[in-house]
Amino acid sequence: xxxxxxxxxxxxxxxxxxxxxxxxxxxxxxxxxxxxxxxxxxxxxxxxxxxxxxxxxxxxxxxxxxxxxxxxxxxxxxxxxxxxxxxxxxxxxxxxxxxxxxxxxxxxxxxxxxxxxxxxxxxxxxxxxxxxxxxxxxxxxxxxxxxxxxxxxxxxxxxxxxxxxxxxxxxxxxxxxxxxxxxxxxxxxxxxxxxxxxxxxxxxxxxxxxxxxxxxxxxxxxxxxxxxxxxxxxxxxxxxxxxxxxxxxxxxxxxxxxxxxxxxxxxxxxxxxxxxxxxxxxxxxxxxxxxxxxxxxxxxxxxxxxxxxxxxxxxxxxxxxxxxxxxxxxxxxxxxxxxxxxxxxxxxxxxxxxxxxxxxxxxxxxxxxxxxxxxxxxxxxxxxxxxxxxxxxxxxxxxxxxxxxxxxxxxxxxxxxxxxxxxxxxxxxxxxxx
Amino acid sequence: xxxxxxxxxxxxxxxxxxxxxxxxxxxxxxxxxxxxxxxxxxxxxxxxxxxxxxxxxxxxxxxxxxxxxxxxxxxxxxxxxxxxxxxxxxxxxxxxxxxxxxxxxxxxxxxxxxxxxxxxxxxxxxxxxxxxxxxxxxxxxxxxxxxxxxxxxxxxxxxxxxxxx
Numbered sequence: 370x371x372x373x374x375x376x377x378x379x380x381x382x383x384x385x386x387x388x389x390x391x392x393x394x395x396x397x398x399x400x401x402x403x404x405x406x407x408x409x410x411x412x413x414x415x416x417x418x419x420x421x422x423x424x425x426x427x428x429x430x431x432x433x434x435x436x437x438x439x440x441x442x443x444x445x446x447x448x449x450x451x452x453x454x455x456x457x458x459x460x461x462x463x464x465x466x467x468x469x470x471x472x473x474x475x476x477x478x479x480x481x482x483x484x485x486x487x488x489x490x491x492x493x494x495x496x497x498x499x500x501x502x503x504x505x506x507x508x509x510x511x512x513x514x515x516x517x518x519x520x521x522x523x524x525x526x527x528x529x530x531x532x533x534x535x536x537x538x539x540x541x542x543x544x545x546x547x548x549x550x551x552x553x554x555x556x557x558x559x560x561x562x563x564x565x566x567x568x569x570x571x572x573x574x575x576x577x578x579x580x581x582x583x584x585x586x587x588x589x590x591x592x593x594x595x596x597x598x599x600x601x602x603x604x605x606x607x608x609x610x611x612x613x614x615x616x617x618x619x620x621x622x623x624x625x626x627x628x629x630x631x632x633x634x635x636x637x638x639x640x641x642x643x644x645x646x647x648x649x650x651x652x653x654x655x656x657x658x659x660x661x662x663x664x665x666x667x668x669x670x671x672x673x674x675x676x677x678x679x680x681x682x683x684x685x686x687x688x689x690x691x692x693x694x695x696x697x698x699x700x701x702x703x704x705x706x707x708x709x710x711x712x713x714x715x716x717x718x719x720x721x722x723x724x725x726x727x728x729x730x731x732x733x734x735x736x737x738x739x740x741x742x743x744x745x746x747x748x749x750x751x752x753x754x755x756x757x758x759x760x761x762x763x764x765x766x767x768x769x770x771x772x773x774x775x776x777x778x779x780x781x782x783x784x785x786x787x788x789x790x791x792x793x794x795x796x797x798x799x800x801x802x803x
Numbered sequence: 804x805x806x807x808x809x810x811x812x813x814x815x816x817x818x819x820x821x822x823x824x825x826x827x828x829x830x831x832x833x834x835x836x837x838x839x840x841x842x843x844x845x846x847x848x849x850x851x852x853x854x855x856x857x858x859x860x861x862x863x864x865x866x867x868x869x870x871x872x873x874x875x876x877x878x879x880x881x882x883x884x885x886x887x888x889x890x891x892x893x894x895x896x897x898x899x900x901x902x903x904x905x906x907x908x909x910x911x912x913x914x915x916x917x918x919x920x921x922x923x924x925x926x927x928x929x930x931x932x933x934x935x936x937x938x939x940x941x942x943x944x945x946x947x948x949x950x951x952x953x954x955x956x957x958x959x960x961x962x963x964x965x966x967x968x
Contacts, residue, residue: 464896470938
């Protein structure tokens with residue numbers, strides 16, 4: 370468990386190359402490993418050239434949505450009439466996901482470099498790195514790295530001697546999953562409650578402090594320096610299945626596995642190899658279900674998982690999503706009804722309560738699932754949950770509500786028998802009477 | 804109505820005032836310094852009282868009601884005093900699959916807290932269950948004050964607690 374772990378022979382180690390290497394954390398150590406060469410190169414290019422390069426590379430957002438990064442950057446105004454901002458989303462809170470945490474813990478300068486390149490590309494003076502409040506260790510390490518980057522002249526009034534002003538600050542969250550949603554994140558930086566905003570206006574028009582803003586995930590930004598150095602052809606070549614998905618991706622494999630951890634593979638890599646060969650199932654167990662992209666994506670069964678290729682398209686083909694790459698593995702001992710209730714509880718707890726469908730829907734989903742687990746459920750509760758899920762999907766300001774409905778609906782579809790066993794009394798209740 | 808008791812020790816004096824001013828300079832609005840200011844309050848007093856919210860409001864030119872609205876949104880700001888050591892244990896699905904609930908029960912038992920959110924009679928510990936600590940591969944993750952501890956097992960709980968007086 371944890372690091373250092375020797376990479377599996379089938380991994381393609383790019384972002385995680387220095388995980389476990391404590392010397393890579395320091396400024397000097399990072400420079401010795403080729404750090405800040407990419408930033409130097411980027412600062413010698415025009416912002417438009419950097420954007421074109423990232424567009425051409427095929428890099429897509431690693432936070433969950435998979436939006437093409439270069440295109441997102443190109444939405445920022447070309448002519449600057451007001452301040453621009455970059456927000457780095459390090460609020461990693463999606464259950465199952467712990468990749469950004471490791472990037473920040475082991476390679477803080479990789480993230481700073483990625484942020485600085487993006488900042489140059491979108492012509493932003495300031496980057497706010499929004500780190501969730503519970504990440505005490507990444508917070509300390511990132512702050513130390515930022516201080517060193519300022520001292521070394523990488524950041525500040527004359528960044529790397531380019532004459533450009535690049536400033537970067539950490540903004541600590543305070544316990545709210547929803548702040549990983551980009552508009553909620555901007556509200557949280559502004560000192561407000563983390564309620565998502567209605568779009569339009571989109572962040573590139575009117576983002577944090579009402580100014581043009583780009584929000585990118587930690588892993589996305591960390592991939593950028595490699596593209597600058599190794600080129601777009603190299604990046605496009607990192608694709609085993611669909612050319613629309615390129616590069617490497619970190620999968621945080623957890624749940625019922627023998628060797629949990631972050632495994633970095635090329636886009637299009639078979640999911641079955643990650644589970645069976647890299648992380649491994651616990652001794653004597655068989656695979657029951659997987660959520661390949663974090664708790665918000667539909668649950669798939671063993672057959673679907675074994676056929677799934679890990680890229681944006683491959684996951685959709687198997688009725689789920691690549692999401693953030695937080696891969697939750699359920700083996701034959703897992704009680705799917707209990708685990709789905711546990712996920713629903715998470716969403717009910719984290720709903721910002723702005724939208725009725727989400728506030729009421731998540732709470733009622735939990736209550737109905739708890740009633741089933743207490744042995745007090747009725748057969749019609751399953752249809753009620755599915756109907757509720759439909760009312761919670763595509764109707765709210767952000768997708769937290771949809772994220773609660775997805776595992777519930779997909780879970781009932783695939784594991785209906787487990788729900789029915791609680792309802793008919795074939796299975797002992799696992800929750801005490803209310 | 805929020806009350807002032809008269810015995811309140813202000814947070815933003817001397818060094819902490821200087822620290823806050825440095826933070827304010829990072830943002831185009833004073834309001835944006837609200838979350839960092841509340842962190843400074845909690846680091847100083849251990850929790851965020853109504854009086855502290857009034858002080859923060861006056862310092863950042865906000866209303867006390869607005870500050871309270873923000874404080875109550877975020878789970879990490881304590882709105883009442885907690886034990887000397889604040890323990891957060893994750894029990895969300897990936898951790899639950901690996902037995903995190905048993906670690907939580909062991910923490911409640913060995914701290915003497917009994918219930919989630921309650922403080923032990925000796926004032927030493929408060930234990931809360933938290934939704935996803937973002938360390939799902941390191942089950943069970945436990946956050947004690949600012950110490951993030953990975954892979955805690957039921958058996959390790961007594962020794963772990965012994966490190967915190």
